[in-house]
Amino acid sequence: MKRLVEAIKQAGVGAVDATRPVIVQYGTVTKTNPLEVNVDQRLTLPEDFLIVPEELTEYKVTVSTTSGPQEIVIRKALAVGEGVALLRVQGGTQYFILGRVGT
Structure with missing residues (x-):
């Protein structure tokens, strides 16, 4: 019974995520080589x-x-401390960097 309840919960979360195929998030470049972006404290x-x-x-x-x-x-690369706007692709495994965000 416990597995059935967990399966129903996961299906519900999947249905909610399907209605939001892309999510905009903001982050800060914390490292450039290799590139790392911090989205929140976690x-x-x-x-x-x-x-x-x-x-x-x-x-x-x-x-x-x-x-x-x-x-x-001609074009600057991202630098540590710069803010960026990101699009989280459905499933959350990849993030597309839209561009720099001013302070």
């Missing part, structure tokens, strides 16, 4: 759980100037 997401769009990865180019080659940062 949850720190390692890089394996994060989907990082290209816009949030570093991109540099080297240009020639009269004083020689110079490296220019």
Whole structure:
């Protein structure tokens, strides 16, 4: 009987989660190599759980100037302490980083 009650509870939770396929959450970058994002005091997401769009990865180019080659940062990577908005994919096993969040 106890197993039946647990199965019913799990089915109920699954039904509720199915009505919310995506959840927006906010976090803070706590580490960059490998990337880690802290969502709340109990949850720190390692890089394996994060989907990082290209816009949030570093991109540099080297240009020639009269004083020689110079490296220019076109796009900054995420940095420790930055706030980010995340979309939790249904099931909670992956989080898509939407972008930086201002302070």
